[in-house]
Amino acid sequence: GQQVMQIPQYQHVQEGEDFTTYCNSSTTLSNIQWYKQRPGGHPVFLIQLVKSGEVKKQKRLTFQFGEAKKNSSLHITATQTTDVGTYFCAGPSNAGNMLTFGGGTRLMVKP
């Protein structure tokens, strides 16, 4: 079945450093979504990318969808303590109604 993998699993950064998490799917995706889950919280939708090679920005966050629509990345510039949490990518199954989540990248920021 479809697999979605993320690396790294964990990342410790000093506040102000940049951070990147990478997402790879075993199948071509119609779109990819990113969610953030704060410690003790629930996943919150960040963004959806649809087009091949698409790049979207939200303040310090930059999201990219690969040309082959099988990989994606999230880059945070100048991390802040408010960025702490686990970032998940997720892609729809071929049947279209199921969202498969990656294992997540847990970001820890040292002030």
Added chain:
Amino acid sequence: DAGVTQSPTHLIKTRGQQVTLRCSPKSGHDTVSWYQQALGQGPQFIFQYYEEEERQRGNFPDRFSGHQFPNYSSELNVNALLLGDSALYLCASSFGSGVPELFFGEGSRLTVL
């Protein structure tokens, strides 16, 4: 505008027991998906309900069953609980077909002893 609400927030059961978890979707949403999230892992899709029917199911045994009511709220039932069923159970609501943005509830933390 109420978001997705789930109950109970925490519960403890013993092996072999049965549990029912409840979810009210965000106002205006008609689709409810249930996910299981083990500690330190990503959410795993259990099933999705639309128009009171199970529309798609993930790789979970028949011990996991659900229901959607006419008001779009939903229940997740798990029978014959195993220790491995201990997890955070997340309900997510959305509108329409396909896989649009999901709105998650706070989850129900189930501990099986």
